[in-house]
Amino acid sequence: MDIKGHAWKFGDSISTDHIAPGRLFHLRSNLPEFAKHVLEDVRPEFPSHVQQGDFIVGGKNFGLGSSREHAPQIIKMAGVGAVLAKSFARIFFRNAINVGLPVIVCDTDRMSDGDEIKVDLEAGTVLNLTNGDEQSFPALPGVMREILMNDGLAQYIKDHQDLPIH
Amino acid sequence: MPQSMAEKIVSEKAGKPVKAGEIVIAKVDAALTQDGTGPLTIRQLRKFSEDKAANPGRTVQFLDHAAPSPRMELSNDHMLMREFAQTTGSVLSEVGDGICHQIMAERFVRPGDLMVGADSHTCTGGGLGAFSTGMGSTDVAAAISLGKTWLKVPETIRFEVSGYFQRHVYSKDLALAVIGQMGADGCDYMSMEWGGGAIDAMPIHERLTVSNMAVEAGAKCGLMPSDDKTREYLASYGRETDWRPLAADPGAAYSRVVDIDATQIVPMVAMPHTVDNVVQIDDEQVKGVQIDQVFLGSCTNCRIEDIRVFVGLTKGKKRHPRTRVIVTPASRAVMKQAADEGLLSELLDFGATITTPGCGVCVGVHGGVLGDGEKCLATSNRNFKGRMGNPDSYIYLGSPATAAATAIYGVLADPREVV
Ligand code: SF4
Numbered sequence: 001m002d003i004k005g006h007a008w009k010f011g012d013s014i015s016t017d018h019i020a021p022g023r024l025f026h027l028r029s030n031l032p033e034f035a036k037h038v039l040e041d042v043r044p045e046f047p048s049h050v051q052q053g054d055f056i057v058g059g060k061n062f063g064l065g066s067s068r069e070h071a072p073q074i075i076k077m078a079g080v081g082a083v084l085a086k087s088f089a090r091i092f093f094r095n096a097i098n099v100g101l102p103v104i105v106c107d108t109d110r111m112s113d114g115d116e117i118k119v120d121l122e123a124g125t126v127l128n129l130t131n132g133d134e135q136s137f138p139a140l141p142g143v144m145r146e147i148l149m150n151d152g153l154a155q156y157i158k159d160h161q162d163l164p165i166h
Numbered sequence: 167m168p169q170s171m172a173e174k175i176v177s178e179k180a181g182k183p184v185k186a187g188e189i190v191i192a193k194v195d196a197a198l199t200q201d202g203t204g205p206l207t208i209r210q211l212r213k214f215s216e217d218k219a220a221n222p223g224r225t226v227q228f229l230d231h232a233a234p235s236p237r238m239e240l241s242n243d244h245m246l247m248r249e250f251a252q253t254t255g256s257v258l259s260e261v262g263d264g265i266c267h268q269i270m271a272e273r274f275v276r277p278g279d280l281m282v283g284a285d286s287h288t289c290t291g292g293g294l295g296a297f298s299t300g301m302g303s304t305d306v307a308a309a310i311s312l313g314k315t316w317l318k319v320p321e322t323i324r325f326e327v328s329g330y331f332q333r334h335v336y337s338k339d340l341a342l343a344v345i346g347q348m349g350a351d352g353c354d355y356m357s358m359e360w361g362g363g364a365i366d367a368m369p370i371h372e373r374l375t376v377s378n379m380a381v382e383a384g385a386k387c388g389l390m391p392s393d394d395k396t397r398e399y400l401a402s403y404g405r406e407t408d409w410r411p412l413a414a415d416p417g418a419a420y421s422r423v424v425d426i427d428a429t430q431i432v433p434m435v436a437m438p439h440t441v442d443n444v445v446q447i448d449d450e451q452v453k454g455v456q457i458d459q460v461f462l463g464s465c466t467n468c469r470i471e472d473i474r475v476f477v478g479l480t481k482g483k484k485r486h487p488r489t490r491v492i493v494t495p496a497s498r499a500v501m502k503q504a505a506d507e508g509l510l511s512e513l514l515d516f517g518a519t520i521t522t523p524g525c526g527v528c529v530g531v532h533g534g535v536l537g538d539g540e541k542c543l544a545t546s547n548r549n550f551k552g553r554m555g556n557p558d559s560y561i562y563l564g565s566p567a568t569a570a571a572t573a574i575y576g577v578l579a580d581p582r583e584v585v
Binding site: 025164 | 189191202203205206210211213214215231232237239240242243246283284285286288300301302303304305307308311312314315316318350351354355381384386440529530531535548550551552553554555556557
């Protein structure tokens with residue numbers, strides 16, 4: 001499965017408070033509305049300008065902080081195709097897979113803001129169409145792969161009435 | 167094979183011996199959600215199941231983050247959670263009962279349990295020797311419904327703490343010092359396991375503080391041994407039968423051992439906007455910084471002992487006129503105890519505002535939101551940009567003693583210098 005879009009660069013340590021601000025706590029049960037504010041405290045233009053399939057390109061420890069699954073939910077809802085980062089915080093990584101949002105560990109220094117990027121999830125490659133750079137990324141553990149391919153954990157359990165076991 | 171605490175607990179719950187790195191299915195003993203994550207948990211659960219809980223007596227819905235509710239949207243979320251608790255027969259912790267992690271420690275956590283919670287600070291339960299970890303709403307929905315979860319058995323970093331704490335230095339300072347040293351991702355995916363003379367001597371309320379902050383170093387859990395202090399703590403809540411001894415096996419495999427001398431630790435402060443941005447209280451970068459609001463609260467540091475420390479330093483004094491003081495006891499039991507001991511009255515005389523037990527200012531939902539450019543010294547665990555509800559404000563983190571000194575002088579102040 002290919003995803004193609006433009007890179008939105010963010011720095012290191014983007015927290016769940018940056019992604020889904022606590023001051024908008026009351027929007028947690030209204031995710032479409034919440035998604036209009038995703039990451040606005042870091043890049044105010046992001047929610048209104050992000051295009052379907054675009055990538056969030058972060059640095060180290062992306063998604064640190066709270067367990068709020070609303071963070072990957074509203075990233076996905078805003079149309080983001082995948083999040084690329086040098087590393088992810090544990091809970092965010094798991095939550096993203098659980099809601100069917102691809103998260104990819106790679107060297108994001110090799111991408112600039114606005115670069116056109118193509119990700120091939122099956123092959124495990126990230127191609128920077130702007131500068132020609134290509135890199136591969138490590139495969140997910142089997143259990144996570146299965147959840148992601150089933151469009152998230154809720155759908156997986158609905159289909160199988162159990163957790164993926166390996 | 168000698169096992170770390172994490173390996174030991176997960177082995178029991180997986181029903182087979184496991185080693186770090188393995189991915190296993192494990193039985194879940196208890197699950198929690200709170201009003202920030204619970205409504206989504208319920209909606210996710212409804213995608214694959216009727217409203218039901220595998221283990222209702224140990225499934226707890228907490229109304230603590232927005233309590234009492236400041237807005238109708240959140241009141242409706244509370245209604246949804248009450249309804250779910252009623253249908254499933256699970257436990258509801260009402261507005262004013264207190265913060266999820268404090269109530270879990272008082273009433274539910276048992277040494278050797280495996281617990282999951284839709285709240286990142288679920289790792290607090292490690293203070294009582296439980297493998298307790300934060301997950302997102304869908305994972306917790308699965309655990310509530312199926313009574314099990316999948317997880318990767320974490321590698322362990324062992325923290326060996328010797329020596330003793332100097333006067334006015336607390337386990338909060340240890341936690342901040344370690345996070346500063348390890349970095350916010352220094353223990354990513356790991357279990358932090360604590361031991362050594364200073365841990366053996368450490369009372370449970372201080373262990374809970376250290377375990378609470380494990381996630382701020384990226385860790386999956388922060389495990390303390392279960393010993394006589396654990397037994398006494400459980401007994402004090404009428405739960406002595408929940409006790410069992412638990413410790414790592416000698417010779418367990420660690421990815422790293424970090425030695426710490428508690429005697430060398432001084433009061434520490436985390437500066438905005440990351441928890442690992444830690445300096446000593448006498449550092450030039452924090453010396454004399456004016457503070458608009460002091461917050462004594464949160465699941466990290468507003469147990470009865472924390473209030474005693476704060477009042478011990480502020481008794482008979484007045485807060486600095488520039489500095490507002492908000493105190494939010496961690497639970498109703500804590501607040502009642504503080505009332506019985508006359509501490510609430512001392513706090514009021516000092517000029518503090520006391521609010522409903524719950525998360526309070528920590529999460530910026532129902533009071534104490536900072537103005538533009540304002541600075542807060544908080545005893546909580548996070549200082550991310552916007553954490554307390556205003557992205558244009560600044561949060562410093564410290565111990566209850568540092569909070570007391572700061573409230574007296576109106577600037578970040580060293581509790582060792584209070585006269
Ligand atoms: S007190 Fe703060 S850190 Fe603790 S559970 Fe509440 S919001 Fe989270």
